[in-house]
Amino acid sequence: MFIAIADDSGLGKGTSIGTARDCIENPYTLQSINLGSGEGIGHQFMERVGGELNQHTEAVMFLVNEIDSLTAMQGRSASTVTPTLCSAWVGEPLGFAYVDKNKRLPMAEHTYRLTLVCGVQPKRARSLIEAAGSGLPQRFLWFPALDLGAPELDDDVVAPEPMRWMLPGGDLERALGAGSYSVPVAASIRQQIRKERSARMRGLMHVDELDSHRNLSRLKVATALAFLDGRADVSEEDWELSGTLMAVSDATRGHVVDALHRLKVEEARDRGKTKGAEQIAATEEVHKVNDAEDWAWGKIKAEGSVREGELKRRCPSRFKDYLPEALARLERDKKAKREQGKRKDSVSWHKS
Template structure:
């Protein structure tokens, strides 16, 4: 019996909830994901993210999310981006391997998945298109898992001058057409919209995530599902691994007709209302892609359950996963802010130390200059000060005090013609 998953849109943070009863026990496949992860000593959230990516890649690109409006061509792809967040050595690779072992897909029950490194924007289209025996470009029969073990690889690609990687990735997320016109026909690889299946899975060390998170204006980080690669609740005793989940795609790769998933009317109503509010500029937070990510997660949960209909239960479970994603992204931002504050403090302390050293050196130079202007006969302090260069006059009082403290000069206050004055002389 499926457990009831409450609506978490009331501000409750993921760490305040009991995942044993609230989320992981909601469905048998989720409980199996958690047990698989803990048997492998990996994060259940990271394994779940990789399982959802593999479900996406196993379903043909003809399976799409239907449009909200009346334009039947405005469908959404199931391509997903997953960021596995944690410090170095938390087992992101272990999570990826555990997810691969979790799904037992028989031959013909899904698409061939090829794991490849991410390259340039032009390289993405070359990866997703094949050439037939007559030299014609044709959509690849493979699904591509773009593997980014370290997020700085992705940020370096995005940060290159005139790089097209970021824009091509955003199009890939939506299933749009990819590629560029090129005078060289051998390099002209145009990938038609919704003819390919791809996923991007990246290992993310929080301190290296700044450049990607800063690309929010472009919308790249909003397209990611951010999940922790750590497991604070890991048990002391490692459980046995459950049997792999026997799973096949509800739509076979040989079926080329477009297959829109069915979305519950209540979910469509919520999404339509949000879309209208964004069109009317009632909502201007720049997070419109997050609702699409949630819908994709709900769709992949439905497909994991071997269904083509997205239900309220899928939508509610996806909401919990998105809250974990938001929580994980916010923790990354907190780490980056703390690091930035430490850097600012370190710079301030270094500057203060430099200024202190500079001031101490200036005082010593001023003291040496004062000594050259004194004799055993008293001299007016005003006269001595005027004899200093402009750069040393600010340090006159400190230098005088230092010379008196060292017993090198004497200072005497008296009056001259009814006006107070200070006299300085070398100590006999």
């Protein structure tokens, strides 16, 4: 399961993770570590000892405190982090076929558990949302750090006791030694998922690209709710409650998409302003050169011949920077011609 906690800086994205740890007390150890490269993911589970493969960890929660970190990872040359995460989300085999056998750390499907929690500032989420072609953003559940329904609290409020939780017993507990357990899902849920899947495969149903993994995401949520409730099977009530969470996720993701759209509009407006300012400045420059040319031509035409030094001395200050270009234009248009005097610095302009 991948979670994106979205809100502006300082609203508690990181605090949410710590609060979740405090809320649930359980006897199991969960390793958490900051996400690195795609290749590094396997090293958190596997190692080679004496040339033999050894899986030292079964479950890891990867953290990305700010989405910019994931953006940087995705931008590296030959980065494998995105395809590795996409594969891990559905429990597919992981690992790379390195020439050096000691670097190969293959993991079989469904032999590991991997979760990812990212802090996301909406206006910084472009690299994630726009990677829909890779399938990565579709795999995220989106939740806000902001809680508009939070009660007003003061220092006298007593912190609640944490929820004490253990894995459901029975068949699941007995299956842990074997490493796998098939979670029973209510027949009505299975039928709904299969019906929608069939309609999509036959082209009878279209879903938004960002919702392409929606039912599997929802089923993961429903399963988590069942486990939290102490049951190892998914009921219709779990499915109904998971729909509520999905609605929150949809709304939060919509907020992020809207923020990115507004940002694009602002950027386009700023680019337009910059371009407009450049065009105005360029037009003003042309007008100033034209005015300088008219002034210089008026002097040369009236006097027949004028020394360049005299033109520079008499030229109004607003035209001085444009006088060389103005004289060059007059020469190109054959209105005036330049004549070198006996001294190197002596130049005169004559009417052609």
